[in-house]
Structure formats: structure tokens, C-alpha cells
Amino acid sequence: MVNEKTEKVEKFLEDNGISFKTHHHPPLPTIELALEYWKEIDSTHCKNLFFRNHKGNRHYLVVFECHKELSIHTLEKSLRQGKLSFASQERMERCLGLLPGSVSPFGLINDMNLICEDGSPAEGVAAKELFENGHRVKLFLDKDLQNAERVSFYPCDNTASTVISNSDFLKFLDIWGGEYEWIDICAPKELSIVIPAYNAERYIEECLQSCIDQDLDCEKYEIIVINDGSTDRTEEIAAGLAERHSNIKILSQENRGLSVARNAGIDAASGKYILLLDSDDFLANNCLGNIVSRCTEDNPDMLRFCAANMIDGRAERRFSYTDDGICPGKELLKGRFQVCAPFAVYKKEFLDNRKLRFHPGIYHEDNEFTPRAYYLAESTVSVNDLIYMVRQTPDSITRTPKVKRGHDLLEVVYRLNEFAQKQVEEEYRPYIYRQVSDCINWCIRLLNTLSESDSNELYCSILQRKEIFSLMLRSSNPNHRIEGRLLKLFPRRMKAIYNTLDLIHR
Numbered sequence: 001m002v003n004e005k006t007e008k009v010e011k012f013l014e015d016n017g018i019s020f021k022t023h024h025h026p027p028l029p030t031i032e033l034a035l036e037y038w039k040e041i042d043s044t045h046c047k048n049l050f051f052r053n054h055k056g057n058r059h060y061l062v063v064f065e066c067h068k069e070l071s072i073h074t075l076e077k078s079l080r081q082g083k084l085s086f087a088s089q090e091r092m093e094r095c096l097g098l099l100p101g102s103v104s105p106f107g108l109i110n111d112m113n114l115i116c117e118d119g120s121p122a123e124g125v126a127a128k129e130l131f132e133n134g135h136r137v138k139l140f141l142d143k144d145l146q147n148a149e150r151v152s153f154y155p156c157d158n159t160a161s162t163v164i165s166n167s168d169f170l171k172f173l174d175i176w177g178g179e180y181e182w183i184d185i186c187a188p189k190e191l192s193i194v195i196p197a198y199n200a201e202r203y204i205e206e207c208l209q210s211c212i213d214q215d216l217d218c219e220k221y222e223i224i225v226i227n228d229g230s231t232d233r234t235e236e237i238a239a240g241l242a243e244r245h246s247n248i249k250i251l252s253q254e255n256r257g258l259s260v261a262r263n264a265g266i267d268a269a270s271g272k273y274i275l276l277l278d279s280d281d282f283l284a285n286n287c288l289g290n291i292v293s294r295c296t297e298d299n300p301d302m303l304r305f306c307a308a309n310m311i312d313g314r315a316e317r318r319f320s321y322t323d324d325g326i327c328p329g330k331e332l333l334k335g336r337f338q339v340c341a342p343f344a345v346y347k348k349e350f351l352d353n354r355k356l357r358f359h360p361g362i363y364h365e366d367n368e369f370t371p372r373a374y375y376l377a378e379s380t381v382s383v384n385d386l387i388y389m390v391r392q393t394p395d396s397i398t399r400t401p402k403v404k405r406g407h408d409l410l411e412v413v414y415r416l417n418e419f420a421q422k423q424v425e426e427e428y429r430p431y432i433y434r435q436v437s438d439c440i441n442w443c444i445r446l447l448n449t450l451s452e453s454d455s456n457e458l459y460c461s462i463l464q465r466k467e468i469f470s471l472m473l474r475s476s477n478p479n480h481r482i483e484g485r486l487l488k489l490f491p492r493r494m495k496a497i498y499n500t501l502d503l504i505h506r
Helices: 004-015 033-039 072-079 089-096 105-110 143-147 167-176 205-211 232-245 258-268 288-298 348-353 365-376 403-425 428-447 454-463 465-470 478-489 491-504
Strands: 021-024 046-051 061-063 085-088 137-142 150-153 158-164 180-183 189-197 220-229 248-251 270-277 304-309 314-318 342-346 380-391
Touching: 004 105, 004 158, 021 248, 033 158, 033 403, 046 089, 046 365, 061 072, 061 089, 061 143, 061 180, 085 428, 089 105, 105 137, 105 365, 137 143, 137 232, 137 314, 137 365, 143 180, 150 167, 150 491, 158 167, 180 205, 180 314, 189 258, 205 220, 205 232, 205 380, 220 232, 220 258, 220 288, 220 304, 248 258, 248 465, 258 365, 288 342, 288 380, 288 454, 314 380, 342 348, 365 403, 403 428, 403 454, 403 465, 428 465, 428 478, 454 465, 465 478, 478 491
Parallel strands: 046 150, 061 137, 137 180, 189 220, 189 270, 220 248, 304 380
Antiparallel strands: 021 158, 046 061, 046 085, 150 158, 270 342, 304 314, 304 342
């Protein structure tokens, strides 16, 4: 049954020739709950906040994209209207005809025709509650919404979401006739740190604390924790830190894996650059200032930095870089590059424009993502700063023998081969096939670590796809080409081939 308030909004839109589509759902009083239902709705979903000024004689509706997190202090600076506070339920009902949890610009249909012909306030409306244009509410809109193709709001009730085009929304505002203003809703962040977390209660506090202990003003960066369906105290611990640090925000979802969690964080990020941090790792103290400074100075698509393994409390450097200035990422493919995606920061615009995201549902997602990122990055910078600290956790995915790892490595092989064929210039394909060959190697070597039944299953799966051995012949690495020839000649002897090669290379 359609709610009375929803029915009123829909009639208003119909009467004024505004196209819309309403999606009905259970009551969703918070953005966190709504995000689960909005995933299938193709529009920019908005957060709507209703404020009063200090004197109580001005009211403001503020509308911005739902993933953004704003403090009242930030809004006060953006709106330039003095001290603000959230309006009471009584004011919300009187001005917009709304209840808490259902705030929407569609409530502005209750903020019309408030002045009589002689200029006096309409019945029941105190003169001090009116703006000069005769309306009780002034609307502030985030400038970023101007780029949205479609926007959605509650139709004055949180049991539905109504989608209209941006042009129709502007038409709605013209019909309303009140005062509205496009503003930069918040100062842009320099950096977003995205931390997927699943059952990370042992590590998440140290991980987050390392992000806090930095030489960067907290207003210049945000820390986004994606709670990926944790069943332990991960969310509780993160929430405790978020209460004390305004630049930490937590997004929760059902357990869908690392790739989906990272993608959700990238989508939600408002920073110019994105740093991916695994929840069982951490950052060096006071390391972000120089990273952000270099990004500001050089404006690269990708800036890569150094990492260390934490062993018995000591940081042991894994590799070093030479700072040779700016160069295309594809040139870095010619050397041995670090496949771990968190060992770099990426420009958000670059990731969005190139549609670079992690393939969902697989292990070894970095092996599929990183070669593409390197090749597509038009400008990269390398710094030798030790930024990323890798905790040696024995139960991590990449250190645990699982037959799924083998199947997923084969998936990575096929996806990288497709990428090489469709998007990579011939000159650079051998370096992509070097990564392809590495994945084939890891897959075959996994056979010796699995149980007999799992090993047999993976062995048969590789045999069914033995055409991949030909891809090794295209690698820039001559050892890969030798291995590929042997595997093509003796595909059923793959374990024996690698055991023999291991003995030769000892």
C-alpha cells in the first residue's frame, strides 16, 4: 500500500509533468541500512540534513551524495550562516511536513505559498520564520550533484526511494520557487585510506592507529573501513576509534570478499588519491606527509613506495626504488614490478576513468589488477620511502594452501590474456605474459601443497586448459619460454617438470 506522503509527492510530480520512478522497500531510517537496498537502483543517492541557525529564525536543508561524511563544523564553514544545530522534530514537521529518518527535498512541496496576496504571512506562519522570498527553508546543494545523471530521495517517507533525472530535479526546484545555492559541501580530501576488514579484531586497532599517527592534518585525509561481514569485534573496535577521530568512517556489508570490499571503498572515497591498506598490516609513522606532497607536486596517476616485512618486531625492507622522476607506467612493466596493489597510491580519477577495479570473488586479485594499472597509468612516480609494513600472518589467504587459489590463478591467466590481446600494444605484451606465466607457475607449484584429492582436482583442471602453456612462450622471461615448451610436450608430467627444475636451480 502506497504511503499517504508518497502519494502526495507522486501526485505533485505528475501534475507538474515531472517523470519519476519509485522503488518501494522496508523502512530505511539510516543511510547504512539504505545502502543495501540502493545497490540495484541506478542513480546518485543523497543524504539530506535539516538545520536551524542559532537564533532559530532560519532553516536550512542540505543535500549531498550519500557516501560523504560531514561534521556540523564543516557545514558551518561551507554554508557561512553562523552556528548551526539540527532542527527539532517539531520544526521539521512544521516546515517540511517530515519526520526524522525521512528528510527529503520533496518535503519542499510543503514550503510553498506561505505569503498572502497582501504580503502578510499565511495563517499559522510567524513572520520571523520566513525568508525574504517567502519560504521558510533555504536549500544548499553539493556542487558534485550537478554531474549526476539521476538523483534519488525519499518521497517524504522512508519506505520508498523516488528517482528523477537531474534536469527534472531542477524543474522541481523552479516550481518550488524558493532560494537554493550550489556549494562546495566540503573541502576535498587529499587522500583516502581504504581498509577492508574481515574478522580482524587482533589487528584492526594497530592498523587504524598507524593511520592516525601521521604528519597530515586529519581534515586532509579520510580513513574508510569496509567491514566485510565480520563476526568478531572488528566493527566494534573500529567504531570506538571512529568516535574519537572524525576522519574515520565505517561502511558495513555482507561478507563478499576482499575485492568487493576494496571496490566499495574506492567507490565511497572522496580523496584525490587512494591508498589500499590490508587490515592486518599497518603504515609507518609520519609517512603520509611526503607522499601527499609528492602527489601534489607531480600529479601522477600512480605513486609507488616501498614496503617492509615485520619480523620479530623489526622492519626488514623488501625492495628499493630509484626516484627517476615521472615516467609512463608501461615502462615500469619492463622491470620486475611489485604485484601487491597496496604498495602504491592511485589517483581516484585515474581509477574511475580507466574503470580499474578488482575482479570480485577471487584470490590473487592483485595479480590481475596491478599489471593493468601499471600499463594504463600515463604517469608514475617512485619513492624510496618505507611506507607499508607487512605483518607475516601464517593464516593469510596467500600463505594457505587452498584449491580455490589454483582455480583463481587460472582465472587471472585468462583475464590477463584477454587484456593483453585487446588493450596492450605488441611491444609490451611480453611483460604482461611474464605475469601470466608467473601465475601458471604458482598454480602448478600449488599441486604439491594440497591434499591428494584437491591436487588431483586442480591437476585435471589445468590439463583441461593446457592451451595456456602456449601463453608462456610469449613471456619476456626465457625461463618461462623453456617451461612452456616442456609443458606443451609433456603436459601430464607438469609436477615432475617443476620438481626437476627446482633441483637444477638449487
